[in-house]
Amino acid sequence: MKEELAKEARFERLRLERTPTGDIVMPLKDEHITSDEPAHVICPVCKEDKRVSVMTEDEYWYRCPSCKYLAGKKKRPPSSRRGPMVV
Numbered sequence: 019m020k021e022e023l024a025k026e027a028r029f030e031r032l033r034l035e036r037t038p039t040g041d042i043v044m045p046l047k048d049e050h051i052t053s054d055e056p057a058h059v060i061c062p063v064c065k066e067d068k069r070v071s072v073m074t075e076d077e078y079w080y081r082c083p084s085c086k087y088l089a090g091k092k093k094r095p096p097s098s099r100r101g102p103m104v105v
């Protein structure tokens with residue numbers, strides 16, 4: 019019971035954010051980012067199951083290691099593999 023409340027409190031510190039690719043992620047609110055708690059993103063799918071799962075991120079993707087939810091972080095640049103044309 020106490021644990022449930024702690025989890026609810028943790029979710030209240032998150033905000034919903036739509037990424038440029040139209041996917042949903044739940045980053046920590048700016049005012050809660052400290053040196054002890056760096057910015058991170060929580061999986062919105064796991065959140066529905068009341069699980070706190072921190073997503074890993076690289077340049078273009080957020081990935082949930084728990085449920086494999088994948089959210090685009092930003093639009094990919096045009097592929098340069100098609101030919102010699104350089105943008």
Ligand SMILES: [Zn+2]
Pocket residue numbers: 061062063064065071082083084085086087
């Ligand atoms: Zn997940």
